[in-house]
Amino acid sequence: MKACRIAILGATGAVGRTMLQVLEEQTDWEIGEVRLLASPRSAGQTLLFKGQPLTLEAVTETSFEGMDVVLGAVENELAKRWAPWIVKAGAVFVDNSSAFRLDPGVPLVIPQINAEDIFKHQGIIANPNCATIIALMAVAPIYRLSRITRMIVSTYQAVSGAGAAGLAELKRQIMELEAGKAATIETFPAQIAYNLIPQIGGFNEAGYSSEEMKLNDEGQKILHDPELRVSCTCVRVPVLRCHSESIYLETEAFLSLDEVRQALEEAEGVLLNEQPYPTPLDCTDQDLVEVGRLRRDLTCEKGIALWCCGDQLRKGAATNAVEIVREWWKSVQSSN
Ligand SMILES: NC(=O)c1ccc[n+]([C@@H]2O[C@H](COP(=O)([O-])OP(=O)(O)OC[C@H]3O[C@@H](n4cnc5c(N)ncnc54)[C@H](OP(=O)(O)O)[C@@H]3O)[C@@H](O)[C@H]2O)c1
Structure with a gap:
């Protein structure tokens, strides 16, 4: 070759x-x-x-x-x-x-x-988009069992998602605060050290950030499903690397948790990790999107909840x- x-x-x-x-x-x-x-x-x-x-x-x-x-x-x-x-x-x-x-x-x-x-x-x-790749790697095996009609997602996104400057900002702010100084803010819209920021990108007229719309818009294109609806809240967290996501989804057909587990176990690039669950540190510097906390939603018969983590610089x-x-x-x- x-x-x-x-x-x-x-x-x-x-x-x-x-x-x-x-x-x-x-x-x-x-x-x-x-x-x-x-x-x-x-x-x-x-x-x-x-x-x-x-x-x-x-x-x-x-x-x-x-x-x-x-x-x-x-x-x-x-x-x-x-x-x-x-x-x-x-x-x-x-x-x-x-x-x-x-x-x-x-x-x-x-x-x-x-x-x-x-x-x-x-x-x-x-x-x-990195959060889109990690979410879709986790939900596509379920989508192949039954169309997903809607998803509600909350993301917990690492500072390196904003590039080398994001990584440097968290490290610098921790040093400044430990030295008794005020944290200088250059890359993120607020102090990220010891904090959470519920904004990644600018907001549209409906109140969604540009990052939040990507999972909806890109998800429709990748799954070839213009009817897919995803409502997202994206949060920057003081984690160096790996994005984590809490995902609630509803399927067209009723799926048992056993068949969902089997689909996730067989999916290429996915690791079902229920012992006890994936964390960003565990998922750093490797390519698998790990899925855990799989459970039936308490409010909707066809609803399923899960948690996933993936290295956004690698698979993302x-x-x-x-x-x-x-x-x-x-x-x-x-x-x-
Ligand atoms: N970080 C993530 O997790 C992630 C995930 C998915 C997608 N992305 C996307 O990937 C892209 C890169 O992100 P990043 O996080 O790697 O950013 P980054 O760490 O800020 O790196 C930016 C790169 O762009 C180069 N650059 C800046 N100005 C330039 C110029 N005038 N001409 C040529 N090169 C120039 C920089 O080179 P110098 O060092 O010479 O300035 C550096 O290599 C972005 O579009 C981002 O949205 C990022």
């Missing part, structure tokens, strides 16, 4: 560094040249890949030439700025920002759920993107 040449756009960030780590771990397909791109601030610095230093380059119009794939780990405006140049260079852009996720011409993919959509791409494939971002590339690359190579 031909080796796949991959550039990481935003290689120095929280997602970009995790992408490099996930690429290093790949064993059943060959990765050729790896090119690391970031801002001019990082140019000339190095990151290790398989023990060898790779030099970071400042991204330019010619950075994508000779690449098969570009993994995007930059914010929306940068993803939009560079996408035409990536497509022009003939590379496939697998983007982690939300810039293209709801574009009808761009597949939005979780390979364990809708891998077939990958092959409809026209140069860009979008990686879903880098791993999912690399899985998309792997699936696409293997298929392209086997058809050549």
Whole structure:
């Protein structure tokens, strides 16, 4: 099989560094040249890949030439700025920002759920929002037993979900407070140390934050179900890594907890953990979405409640993107 040449756009960030780590771990397909791109601030610095230093380059119009794939780990405006140049260079852009996720011409993919959509791409494939990936990995095995008509979700999202700056803010604020100083606030809308913030992104007219709407809008696209309804409350918590979610769902048909348990046990990429339950620390730096606290809802016959946790930098971002590339690359190579 031909080796796949991959550039990481935003290689120095929280997602970009995790992408490099996930690429290093790949064993059943060959990765050729790896090119690391970031801002001019990082140019000339190095990151290790398989023990060898790779030099970071400042991204330019010619950075994508000779690449098969570009993994995007930059914010929306940068993803939009560079996408035409990536497509022009003939590379496939697998983007982690939300810039293209709801574009009808761009597949939005979780390979364990809708891998077939990958092959409809026209140069860009979008990686879903991290909380959406973790929730859908947990509920898609149930959805395959019976359509889910509505979901009510509360998220508990780690500070690294806001990138390297979010991680630094929690650590800095804890040190400031321990030293008797006031916490300085730069990245989050309020102090995150020893606190919870029920806001991720701006609010719409109905009072929902942009993060809260993603699970509804992206969930409909990934499950190919425009009737799906998800009402969400997203909360930033002072946890370094891994998003956790409390999910209540209603199915069209009555499902026994035994059949739900069996579906979750058989689902690829999911671990049913009822001994006693998953926590963010347990789920850090691994790819499984863990599900626990499975129980019947007390207010509705067809209602089921569960708790899930997943590493949002790995399965919620880098791993999912690399899985998309792997699936696409293997298929392209086997058809050549
Ligand atoms: N963090 C998560 O858990 C998560 C999960 C899913 C999706 N995402 C999405 O993934 C993307 C990256 O997030 P992140 O958390 O990794 O952010 P981050 O830690 O802030 O990293 C941002 C990256 O963008 C680069 N960058 C900034 N300005 C640039 C410029 N002018 N030209 C080129 N590169 C530039 C930075 O390079 P320098 O170091 O050179 O500034 C850095 O590599 C975002 O769209 C985010 O919404 C994040």
